[in-house]
Amino acid sequence: MKLSRSLLLTVFLLCFLTNLSFAQSFDDIKKYKVNYALARISSKTPVKNISLDPNNIEGIDAFLAIRSFTSNDQKYILLVNPNSLDTKIDFANKYALSSLQYSNVLAIFKNTAYIKSIEAAAAKDLQLQNAGIDHAIPNEKGITLTIDLCPSHKALDRIIFESVFDEFKKIEQPAPLAVSVSGKWILKHQDDLNWLKSLVEKKELNITWVNHTYNHEVNKLPLAENFLLAPGTNLDVEVLENEKLMLKNGLTPSVFFRFPGLVSDKTIVEKIEAYGLIPVGSDAWLAKGQQPNAGSIVLIHGNGNEEIGVKDFIQLLRTKQADVKNKQWLLFDLRQGLEKEFE
Template sequence: MGLLAISLTAATAVGCASPTDDGDDVAAEGADQALVERRVEGLSAIAPAPRLVTTRATAAMLGATLPASRKLVVIRELKLDGTAARLVVDATSLETAVVSSSALSGGTRAAVASDDFEATPYIASLRELATTRRALERIDDDAATGGAREPFALTVDMCQSRKPWEKRLFDWAVDLSTQTGKPVPVGVAMTGGWAKAYPNELDQLLGWERAGKLAITWINHSATHPLHCEDASCRRAKFLTDASVDFDAEVLGLESALISRGMLPSPIFRFPGLTHDRARLEQLSRLSLMPIDADAWIAKGQPIRPGSVVLVHGNGNEPQGIDAFLRAVREPSRAAALRSGQSALVSPLLIAPAPPR
């Protein structure tokens, strides 16, 4: 049972909107208006990103309270509901939080050499990815996977679509949570277009997260998920590598959208179509984010192996991928392994070259 064997003809579809799907209209409509529950203003990147250490427990405006002695990297500045704030990454756990600027100034100190930020999982991972110019696609062998011999990370792309979402996929994960008694880790790669078009479905995801059924890592999948097809079939597309794309706006726009709905952007970004080039990878590195690809795009017939990063589309555009994934995880021996913990879904954050501790 070393891999989930999936018999499926390789998919040729992009997986997100095609020229006949009218998904571009959804993306364009949702780009500026998605998720307006809370007021987010002026979100911008900070470079170089300041490094701080908490001197006491520090409450967050969004996210968990930061204990004393936590090493933080400040990657964004913004105003949340009129209050000056910062988006920070815990350099050890890779978890994020939005903290008021006043709380940071009163409860932190500047990092010094002895804090050894360079050895933290976050900084070490950013450095390695910048040097190798690669994207994440496998769980690191040193990752803490809870003893599971066959761990894998499930990532679900939610790009623009006119089709009903794949609720059955999330129902399966919620049912697994009920059986194991703990939340199931899922990486949801969100776009502004899908979030705008399907607020009720997004509320359902948030409800499962609040109920402790799903442990969602919110992956940035861009604000509008542009296609920039190179032929009529859109089997070849430039996506974010097209020269006309405002890359920073795509990244920061989705972060604003997530925060405005009370969702914390993770330090992980998925390029639409898994399409990137050296220039875009360098831009992403300057934004202090890590790119994530996949080695098991299910609709393309790629099998799930121990340590795999699984990619399926939860937006209705690749039902064959959902069919194949559910067949695989419901196979009796695999289902038993998932219930017992021999096989386990793990957080996408564990894919970092230097996994969080």
């Protein structure tokens, strides 16, 4: 029996809207947990030959699932392309899943940018401050921009994002940057978050969403007992609850993690990496007077609490205007930088 044209159109729209659901929020998340699995779909194309688009991961032979959860009686997984470091939420039943232990993940994907990045971050795990990847793009004229949104009662420094778009719109659109979000910032700044999401939807910016913990606690104790090193810290809350909140607000978590205050020790770095996350530091925290070099990971705070850092960044853009125009100073995607570093 032939379907009417209107019915065919209805079916098509339903399928289309279903595919769009992953860009929307998951309001009813249950059983959210770390769950490693080799995820296979039908394809003969080797993973290493694919540059994964986070919005279209069809056609890859195998990737890594790092989280599983249910929402509205459907089971989902958070997938990582181990070479491009892109992530995506998808239906679990679309894949043949082979459960893995973390040690298996390290072995199976040892030659990928994902595991090489984890290992590079681990090599600096003895540092009390700035452990993790702090320099992303080798021998390139430009920087990777990371903007931290720690809990704050002040409004978002929108001028940072507007300045990036205005400066790079003729040569890099959408302009890539990474935003580290804390749960308590999300809860108090819905309008600002929606504004950032609108910039992504309009393809003005390409934002990599970085986990910056749920509470981002800070106290008056020495660094060795502060931030995530404070006694009684619950990492499952700080890491997994923040990811759940990100998903509920329409953000796809990346594989990156930024320590609050850039403070950590060897034990906590190992625990964060066991969640499948890559710690990201910075070799150019502008508010501390650190100047960026070629390939630097630049850190500024966009939560209204770091006026000096914001001013320094705006000034940096002004001094680089000619280089930007001539494509001699660009913004680089954190994922692509590490992919290139470890290819």
